[in-house]
Amino acid sequence: MLRVLTPLLALALGAMLVPAAGLAQGGPLRIEIDEGVIEPLPFAVPDFVAENAAAAEFARNIARVVAADLAGTGLFREIPAEAHLARVTNFASPVQYSDWKAINAQALITGAVSVDGNGRLNVKFRLFDIYSEAPLGDGLQFGGSAANWRRVAHKVADQVYARITGEGGYFDSRVVFVAETGPKNARQKRLAIMDYDGANVQYLTDAASIVLAPRFSPTGDRVLYTSYESGFPRIYVLDLATGGRRGLDDQPGSMTFAPRFAPDGRRVVFSLAQGGNTDLYELDLGSGRRTRLTSAPSIETAPSYSPDGRQIVFESDRSGVPQIYVMPASGGEARRISFGQGRYGTPVWSPRGDYIAFTKQHQGRFHIGVMRTDGSEERLLTASFLDEGPSWAPNGRVIMFTRESAGAEGAPALFSVDITGRNLRRVPVQGSASDPSWSPLLP
Amino acid sequence: MTPISKTLMVVAALAVAGCSNPDRFGSGSGAGMGAGGSGFGMDGVASDPRSVAYFNQTVGDRVLFAVDQSTLSDTARATLDGQARWLMDNPEYSATIEGHADEQGTREYNLALGARRANAVQEYLVSRGVSSARLRTVSYGKERPIEICSNEACYSQNRRSVTVLAAGAGV
Incomplete structure (x- = not known):
């Protein structure tokens, strides 16, 4: 090393x-x-x-x-x-x-x-x-x-x-993502990992099952993801050093997805759908104990911890359309922080704690944006047919996300943009790619 | 059609269903029984009312939804009434109800929306007398569109649930 x-x-x-x-x-x-x-x-x-x-x-x-x-x-x-x-x-x-x-x-x-x-x-x-x-x-x-x-x-x-x-660096870092091949109605998806600049791509799974939305652990040693290998979406954790993986929360009759690590690396927050209703749960990886965090007939998904681990920002359509809410990490009363026009989703707390990145859908366009953690100072950084799934660079000053082009030949690619909205660029990955998750700075 | 050939066809359908990949969209699985496929060969022929092909094509294996909605339209209810009757008449089958969404929306939200749609269909079928033990639900979100253009003509077909038959009376 x-x-x-x-x-x-x-x-x-x-x-x-x-x-x-x-x-x-x-x-x-x-x-x-x-x-x-x-x-x-x-x-x-x-x-x-x-x-x-x-x-x-x-x-x-x-x-x-x-x-x-x-x-x-x-x-x-x-x-x-x-x-x-x-x-x-x-x-x-x-x-x-x-x-x-x-x-x-x-x-x-x-x-x-x-x-x-x-x-x-x-x-x-x-x-x-x-x-x-x-x-x-x-x-x-x-x-x-x-x-x-x-x-x-x-x-x-x-x-x-x-x-x-005067900011922390972010070049010595890696990105896990989903490498995609094949036509839009029969996409093959594999987990892959690469250097932040697209070099040294390695595949972590084969294409036998759909895989979605990998997420790095806070120390970069493990990856959470969702796979259909059981026939149903379920969350798994993959150990990058050993290649070993195990399913988490294997409850028949339920589907689990949108997992994310707590900053301590010992807990996972995720969505569980049962009987058509999706709520947020926390899983203690050591004990296997599962705690329900929300209990509402609406959709609660895309949770992300604050860097101090005390709060969770998530997406809910309890108001009628998807909006962004913040609640204590142990559950409890949530306050809505997004109030602009359109639909808000996939909020992600910056590793520096100062901003929340999100996906916004408004008037047929998608945007990646940032707002303060109280919802103020909303700023849209991108606009396209379909941008989604922001992930923060380790220094909290650059965001990587998925941009999918329209039409029958449409395909996803990884893009990055800085938090001022400047320097939008495509991450040079061969082939189609989606759902990036940026690692912390490597040791 | 003679009684003998009919029996052979049911056996063939059961055999195929028995070896399918749990993820019917995985690379090893090929087209599933409910993919709206050929209606020929392993699914039997649509003229046989006890065939999977008949269920998929004549009864209708799918219902469509409005944007962001999981409520069942009158058309959807009529289709599901037919599905329920068919399932009652053919107790040797179980079904997996897939919920799907169009590409307008985030991956996570669409997974949850697909779960809502699949559940709405399941609840309706149960209300029409199908045992819940024979039904399972799965959401594919926006991962498996059936139409690939990026406008409402395709989106309306992709906002769907699909009832996929499998051999076996329950789960």
């Missing part, structure tokens, strides 16, 4: 040990995500320096992934290598700021890679604020197996992103 090694303190450059966030707030190299960025910040990432022959390919590829991560946020713009005046051939050499200033780079990322005899990578990097002519934060080094070179690159990019935006 990867781990952060000792910072490369003051290596050659006499960098001052200033906390990254503090330095960023004072200097010009700062992006405020909440304000929305009109002009992306120009940066340069020359190929990392290969410190031995075995590292040559990694040195180039890691720099490319770092650049793709940063440019993919829409907050940064890469100045391509052809425009560079300087070449970085020695990680320890002083940076010629004027060379980078001349091409209007505001941030410079340099790095070096070596591979030891056991196939382990060692990657060092530094971030420079060109206009301040100073490093931004300490140099760091990461170790990892060569097979995990993309993760090392994502960790470097997460550091850069965090130092410049």
Whole structure:
């Protein structure tokens, strides 16, 4: 696994040990995500320096992934290598700021890679604020197996992103989703997992049964999902390390779906339909004890815990059309928080606790939106024939969701958008895909 | 049709039903008995009133619903009256009632809506004398549309329940 090694303190450059966030707030190299960025910040990432022959390919590829991560946020713009005046051939050499200033780079990322005899990578990097002519934060080094070179690159990019935006990173993360093939009336669905950027897709189930809506555990080690393998929708939990899985709440005559972990990872909230009525239940994974949380003739579904585990936001049509409600995690009186026109569904509490993402259906269009946890400041981020199922990036600043195109040839794809509504982009997954669930930041 | 060939056909239908995948939409299962399929071969022929094909096509294996609704229209009730009579006359069959929704709506809500629709059909059939032990319900939400266009012509066909017969008197 990867781990952060000792910072490369003051290596050659006499960098001052200033906390990254503090330095960023004072200097010009700062992006405020909440304000929305009109002009992306120009940066340069020359190929990392290969410190031995075995590292040559990694040195180039890691720099490319770092650049793709940063440019993919829409907050940064890469100045391509052809425009560079300087070449970085020695990680320890002083940076010629004027060379980078001349091409209007505001941030410079340099790095070096070596591979030891056991196939382990060692990657060092530094971030420079060109206009301040100073490093931004300490140099760091990461170790990892060569097979995990993309993760090392994502960790470097997460550091850069965090130092410049002041937000947590999200590149070293994964997404579970449903890979879809076949025509619209006979879709084959398989659970799959990939890196956040669409790389390294692996399938977790075969296509023998319909599977729906996988959800990561808070530690990223398990996945909840719904499968029809018994002939009826039922919730299952899959252990990613062992591949082992087990059905939860196997009650004849009922259907279970829309599961989600509590922040402690020990409880699951889900929908159970019995006799045509759908309510919310909590299951204690250790004891198997099931607790009914709602008891209404209306539909209660799509529950999601607040990050402190004390509240649950969910969707209910008790008012006549689906709206969003919040109740104590133990059940009890719910208060409605969505009051705009249209139908609201699939609310998901941000991991930072500040927003609730949702699906909205209004006048024949679907939207992904965010609102404050009291329902105020509703903001629609997308609009299309069919957008649904938002999932938060680990830093709570980006949302991934399903967008399905219309018509007989219609097919779903994964898209992401940031919480200002900017940087809408398709996640590059081969084939059709739906129901993304973003993992926490990997350890 | 001679009595002998009729017997053979019932046997064939029972044999097919006995080996079907629990998820009739799973990749291994092929078309189920109630998929509104050929009406020929394993389902028997529609001219035989005791055949699955007759139930699917002549009685009608499905009823349709209005947007977001699970109430039964007069047309739906008439179809279900026929289903109930057929099930009473053919006690060797049980049925799974599938609830389906159109694609306008979230996946989770549509699953719950499909459960409502399937239950409405089940309750009606029970009210007409069919033993509840012979009926099960399942919701497919919007996962299995029968028509694939994205307008009301297709949506109206997809907002449905389908009564799928299986061999065996109960569950």
